[in-house]
Amino acid sequence: MPIDRDTMIEVIDVNKEYRMAGAIIHALVDVNLSIKSGDFVMIQGPTGCGKSTLLNVMSGLDLPDSGKVILDGENIARAKEDRLSRLRRQKVGFVFQDYNLISTLTAMENIEALLWPTVLSSKEIENRAIAALRDVEMLERKDHYPVEMSGGEKQRVALARAIVSKPRIIFGDEVSGNLDPESETMIMELLKKINEEYETTILIVTHRESVVKYGNVVVKMDKGRIKSVK
Amino acid sequence: MKFRLWKKAVRMSMRERKTFIVFTLMYTVLIFMTSFFMESVIEEFLANNLTFTSVVPLLVVILAAIFLTLLYAWIIVRRNRKIWATLKCIGWTKGNVTQLILGYIFFTTLMGLFIMVEFLFHWVAILGYIQAEYVPGAPVSGLPLIKLWAVLFTILIFLLVQFIGYMGARGRITKVRPMLALKRVGE
Numbered sequence: 001m002p003i004d005r006d007t008m009i010e011v012i013d014v015n016k017e018y019r020m021a022g023a024i025i026h027a028l029v030d031v032n033l034s035i036k037s038g039d040f041v042m043i044q045g046p047t048g049c050g051k052s053t054l055l056n057v058m059s060g061l062d063l064p065d066s067g068k069v070i071l072d073g074e075n076i077a078r079a080k081e082d083r084l085s086r087l088r089r090q091k092v093g094f095v096f097q098d099y100n101l102i103s104t105l106t107a108m109e110n111i112e113a114l115l116w117p118t119v120l121s122s123k124e125i126e127n128r129a130i131a132a133l134r135d136v137e138m139l140e141r142k143d144h145y146p147v148e149m150s151g152g153e154k155q156r157v158a159l160a161r162a163i164v165s166k167p168r169i170i171f172g173d174e175v176s177g178n179l180d181p182e183s184e185t186m187i188m189e190l191l192k193k194i195n196e197e198y199e200t201t202i203l204i205v206t207h208r209e210s211v212v213k214y215g216n217v218v219v220k221m222d223k224g225r226i227k228s229v230k
Numbered sequence: 231m232k233f234r235l236w237k238k239a240v241r242m243s244m245r246e247r248k249t250f251i252v253f254t255l256m257y258t259v260l261i262f263m264t265s266f267f268m269e270s271v272i273e274e275f276l277a278n279n280l281t282f283t284s285v286v287p288l289l290v291v292i293l294a295a296i297f298l299t300l301l302y303a304w305i306i307v308r309r310n311r312k313i314w315a316t317l318k319c320i321g322w323t324k325g326n327v328t329q330l331i332l333g334y335i336f337f338t339t340l341m342g343l344f345i346m347v348e349f350l351f352h353w354v355a356i357l358g359y360i361q362a363e364y365v366p367g368a369p370v371s372g373l374p375l376i377k378l379w380a381v382l383f384t385i386l387i388f389l390l391v392q393f394i395g396y397m398g399a400r401g402r403i404t405k406v407r408p409m410l411a412l413k414r415v416g417e
Contacts, residue, residue, distance in 0.1 A: 052412065061319060061409045082323045085408075089321020100316040100411055104245040113317070116234055117326040161320070173412050 014067035027053040042215035093162030097174040132160035152183025239333020257342025269380035299395035315410035
């Protein structure tokens, strides 16, 4: 099948099962999905519908049992772990619900950490981290530790970490799940800005109706299947 | 790049103050005991008096050092599983993560060595000072607590033990799946 250059991710006939307490759970059933470069995608559905599994499979965190996942032109469905790690470093950014910042590192160091294993010079890493912190309006807090920040501020630092490597796509798992409405708006506005300014593809898994309006593509899932794409 | 990860490991291990201090002190004691028993074993060997019972204490402390290194690697991996999962998730390879953990262990061992060598130097300095004051002209050859070659031999053994720590950390890091980073607190 020829790959459309404008397609960021192509999920083809993907199936994924889990065994839990002896029972087989069909997390993804014959899933097909195509996401264009520059899309802002919201994946919605009830708890246990398979949306997080789909995010794991699309980002190379988990492998499908069958089918193909083409990320930016490369089939990652059977890639080795280290190859997937490098691919994520080069092309993918992550934002987590629990922020996942390292408590013993400052905001600046948390962002730089993504680039430590690269061949970039320390000065270049510092410059990139400063630019990312400026983008999320957190430059004045660069020397603060996570414990000294609010939830919204931590998520902004996590967002800066996600963009520091200039990824082609950012995956977010319930990014506003732990935030108050004001912080949620700020984070979603920042994601929208990143999507528009850098043409970064954004893919967010959420169950919150309040954030769905930010996406230009809304994928609804239920029982491991895609119900609709609008 | 590799040197950068070592540098970061030094900074991160020192910020985990309690663990760092406890393990540094344990390493210091073990290194001291290894040097002490090493000296007596080698002296007995050179004098053709070596028996199995005199080797046992040295073997015990070397095994304790291996156990301590593996325990430290296990604690670092176990306590910070979500951190390692996050780093793997955002693009670190398992080799990168293992290198950072090895940096923790290696730096702690080096600090243990440094403290012990400082202690030995100060011991001689203090005794030499008192001796010079009250027993002028007495020989100073008996002042060192442990001979230098025994200390150097011990350093070599502890460097080799790091390799076991590396293998232990690598095995455990492989089991930390990057997907763990997406698990919510309490899940």
